[in-house]
Amino acid sequence: MDYAIETAPLETLQCDCLIVGVYQDQQLSASASSINNSTQGVINKILSRGDISGKNGETVLINVIPDSSIERILLVGLGENKPLSGKNYRKALLAAINSLKKTQIKSVVCSLAECDVMASDWQWKTRQIVEVFNDAVYQFTAYKTDKETESKVEKISITTSETELRSAQTGLIQGKAIAEGINLTKLLADLPGNICTPTYLAQQAFELGKKYPSLDISVLEESDMEKLGMGALLSVSRGSRQPAKLITLDYRGGEKNGKPIVLIGKGLTFDAGGISLKQAPGMDEMKYDMCGGATVLGTLLAAAQMQLPLNIIGLIPSSENMPDGDANKPGDILTSMSGKTIEVLNTDAEGRLLLCDTLTYAERYNPDVVIDLATLTGACLVALGRVPSGLLGNNDALCNDLLAASETANDSLWRLPLWEEYQEQLKSNFADLANVGGKDAGTITAACFLSQFAENFHWAHLDIAGTAWRTGPTKGATGRPVPLLSQYLINRAHG
Numbered sequence: 320m321d322y323a324i325e326t327a328p329l330e331t332l333q334c335d336c337l338i339v340g341v342y343q344d345q346q347l348s349a350s351a352s353s354i355n356n357s358t359q360g361v362i363n364k365i366l367s368r369g370d371i372s373g374k375n376g377e378t379v380l381i382n383v384i385p386d387s388s389i390e391r392i393l394l395v396g397l398g399e400n401k402p403l404s405g406k407n408y409r410k411a412l413l414a415a416i417n418s419l420k421k422t423q424i425k426s427v428v429c430s431l432a433e434c435d436v437m438a439s440d441w442q443w444k445t446r447q448i449v450e451v452f453n454d455a456v457y458q459f460t461a462y463k464t465d466k467e468t469e470s471k472v473e474k475i476s477i478t479t480s481e482t483e484l485r486s487a488q489t490g491l492i493q494g495k496a497i498a499e500g501i502n503l504t505k506l507l508a509d510l511p512g513n514i515c516t517p518t519y520l521a522q523q524a525f526e527l528g529k530k531y532p533s534l535d536i537s538v539l540e541e542s543d544m545e546k547l548g549m550g551a552l553l554s555v556s557r558g559s560r561q562p563a564k565l566i567t568l569d570y571r572g573g574e575k576n577g578k579p580i581v582l583i584g585k586g587l588t589f590d591a592g593g594i595s596l597k598q599a600p601g602m603d604e605m606k607y608d609m610c611g612g613a614t615v616l617g618t619l620l621a622a623a624q625m626q627l628p629l630n631i632i633g634l635i636p637s638s639e640n641m642p643d644g645d646a647n648k649p650g651d652i653l654t655s656m657s658g659k660t661i662e663v664l665n666t667d668a669e670g671r672l673l674l675c676d677t678l679t680y681a682e683r684y685n686p687d688v689v690i691d692l693a694t695l696t697g698a699c700l701v702a703l704g705r706v707p708s709g710l711l712g713n714n715d716a717l718c719n720d721l722l723a724a725s726e727t728a729n730d731s732l733w734r735l736p737l738w739e740e741y742q743e744q745l746k747s748n749f750a751d752l753a754n755v756g757g758k759d760a761g762t763i764t765a766a767c768f769l770s771q772f773a774e775n776f777h778w779a780h781l782d783i784a785g786t787a788w789r790t791g792p793t794k795g796a797t798g799r800p801v802p803l804l805s806q807y808l809i810n811r812a813h814g
């Protein structure tokens with residue numbers, strides 16, 4: 320999809336469809352009013368029939384427009400005639416793009432950046448148009464014989480006044496970069512485990528490095544990890560025929576020798592549970608256990624495309640977790656890279672085994688902060704459902720920065736406590752710590768486990784088990800939390 324800014328007057332535009340807003344009680348937005356005047360009052364005619372009241376999310380497509388090179392007009396309800404909440408703005412945008420599906424519309428002009436939205440500037444509103452539209456038209460058709468997509472839209476032009484041009488352009492650049500990052504994350508996540516293996520993920524990282532020369536890619540093989548003593552990570556891939564990879568993306572847009580922001584993403588390309596085998600229903604969804612890793616790739620794509628003046632390191636430990644004669648067994652004791660020993664009480668708690676060695680490995684980058692993202696616990700779904708990602712961390716400033724970014728980005732987060740008392744649950748009779756903490760507070764004890772490997776830096780952990788993909792009839796990757804992390808990086812770049 321092609322996105323652009325448009326500053327020409329509405330009356331002079333040529334397009335398949337113009338999107339304009341109408342408020343409740345049938346009050347027209349500025350663009351709606353102006354196009355109404357130049358088209359013999361066609362919008363007023365539709366309103367007087369009562370086909371749209373202006374409630375948020377309502378839409379009417381006017382299919383024939385007299386005296387105009389605009390072929391159609393889409394009326395979108397905005398709700399009450401006062402500044403919209405960010406959420407309602409996105410709701411209206413989503414309704415707009417959804418109602419263009421299954422039509423033949425290719426070129427679209429969207430005037431909705433002119434809406435008043437609480438605490439938002441033109442930049443944010445432009446960006447949201449790109450992000451919401453992009454999200455709605457994504458379809459995973461790689462393995463469908465019929466690749467026809469529901470949306471035929473090819474070009475979206477966002478109207479802007481001259482005074483807001485700069486702001487809109489920045490929003491467009493950010494929106495396009497984030498949208499492209501989200502697309503990559505979703506695509507990799509939706510790919511099945513037989514295609515998207517650790518080796519495939521590593522290849523995709525190299526491809527990204529070719530496209531963005533500011534990204535340096537390197538990959539540690541199992542033999543390299545052996546030398547580093549990554550006994551926890553390697554124990555997981557021992558049960559798989561696919562070799563593990565530790566993928567590094569090195570982006571140096573900031574000051575030379577400036578401390579980097581390190582992003583670590585769990586890259587389990589399939590999690591069968593190992594010897595503690597998962598049950599069959601829904602197991603296909605464990606192809607999504609690499610969403611943390613895919614998010615790191617998507618976020619670094621966005622950062623490189625925006626040329627953010629930051630140093631960022633992406634680390635993706637990638638493996639499968641399979642049952643096998645050589646797989647981890649309950650009771651096995653591992654020695655992690657940090658030297659701490661771990662008793663494996665459940666082989667399905669494998670994510671933390673990959674992450675703990677990667678956290679130790681991150682120390683060599685002398686990080687400013689480390690943020691890990693992982694589809695780590697089913698317990699996170701029990702605690703928080705599929706609305707926010709779980710946030711835990713050892714540094715309040717970092718957690719607050721992430722919470723602030725999540726609000727702006729509309730990619731919600733909820734912090735859970737990481738109190739000392741919970742560490743008790745990880746005690747092992749035979750090793751320094753156990754890899755599971757019993758049935759209570761599973762998301763917190765998982766984070767407690769990780770915290771023992773993150774003692775030497777500021778660290779936050781995002782449990783994205785409930786937010787990285789949708790289940791049910793609309794099953795598919797969401798691309799979260801690419802928007803949140805991109806926003807965090809944008810904020811850091813400007814702070």
Ligand code: BES
Pocket residue numbers: 590592608665667668669670694695696697698755756761784785
């Ligand atoms: N990848 C899963 C977590 C998961 C489960 C994410 C369901 C999304 C939906 C993780 O590796 C796992 O299996 N965790 C176990 C931990 C338990 C054994 C302590 C879990 O959540 O059941």
Ligand code: MN
Pocket residue numbers: 590592640666667668669670
């Ligand atoms: Mn597991």
Ligand code: ZN
Pocket residue numbers: 587590608667669670694695
């Ligand atoms: Zn897992």
